[in-house]
Amino acid sequence: MSKRVPLEGSFAAAEAARMADVDVIAAYPITPQSHIIERLADFVANGELNAAYIPVESEHSAMSACWGASGAGARTFTATASQGFFLMHEVLYFVAGMRLPVVMTVANRAVGPPTNIWGDHSDAMSARDTGWIQIFAANNQEIFDFVLSCFRFCEDPRVLLPAMVHLDGFTLSHVVEPVILPEQEEVNRFLPKYQHPYVYDTDKPMSYGIVMSPDTYAEVKKAQDITLRESKEVILQAWKEFGDIFGRYYSPIEGYRSQGAKTLLMSTGALSETAKVAIDRKRDRGEDVGLLTLHLWRPFPFQELYEALKDAETLIVFDRSISLGGPGGPIISEVKSALFDRRRDIKFAGLVGALCGRNPSVEQFEEIIDRGREIAEKGSSEVLETIGIRG
């Protein structure tokens, strides 16, 4: 029997790694992710998890150790946030390029300066082009489910790519919610053993991370891009099977009261839960508006986006990170470009807010929708529209 227990988001992530029976954890603490790796350290110390726990001196080393462990055939997990995430940035590319299925949770936090610890998606967005699969969780159950399912599709021989599960710092990492934990036997049924076809083996030495000249580099990069794009089908299959076993089904873009709605708000991560209440209130007042929660950020779910917007006339995208000097938030930019050739009829509004833990209330989400509709109708003199910022 599965059991329903109160867990903060960090512990949900740690439970998923424990139940996935990870072999190696290499991590360095940073707020707001520290509870994840502290919990895992407890599990290892108490004998609840048989894993090698490598306490390293930096995040660059953490990700480097994950690279080695995963390449040697170990199921590998780590967690980070914000500045620590940036310190491992260089190695992120290598883990993806080496086709290693490391799974990492990122307790999303704003980027300094100003020095801070609170949540937004600026750290996540900096890793857009690293080649990792990237998924945003909106609640603690999703953290557990996404971490667990990541091991499944990342280790699939057709994928063999790393994934990061983004969870909003504090809003999820430090908030207790009920989480359904499955039976270990169900997890074992869902997760086969990890096997890498080119595992590090001193009896069969190979050359890893070789130099590439202008004659070969581009082919390798294209192969990497296609592999990441093709991983979407495997992710969908894994989520289908996850649903069949655990009873919860996931999709790259989750709709909430969105069927047939003429106006849609798109949001990412935990704030979607608040946005849902705002949608309910607006629906109660007879307003034709629904919500799309973007779960899968990489590979970008083009087809699912087209389908989700089938009946929509207006799309308001709420970005939780700011692209300084750029064409708006990262998500609105990509959504617009994905739709440019297909849906010139859609009216867009992009709004940036909720930076550094300034989480909008339900009322403020209603304002976001109202302001978004206004921009979509009348246009805006600003390239990048912010909301909830004084002045």
Next chain:
Amino acid sequence: MVQKESESILRPNWQDVRFGNIFPKAGTATRYKTGDWRSERPIVDREKCNKCGLCWLYCPDGAMEILEDGYYEPDLYHCKGCGICANICAKKAITMREEGA
């Protein structure tokens, strides 16, 4: 697939390099000719050399070879001509001579 060891190694299609950063053999760098990067080559003067092996130890490319008689000579297929061996030699037994001079 990993790059296959064939002619297509040099100009593979993207379909052949899904695991492009892995080459299914070890020690492959030895087959990579770096000797043609060289503009100067080390010349060892056996009169001065005391067979200490510092040049062998310091060569960043492992290009100094120990000969049967205990003396050292650069492997010119790999030697890049950096001059580190000449610099480190306490007996000043190595001089760098310009290629083609």
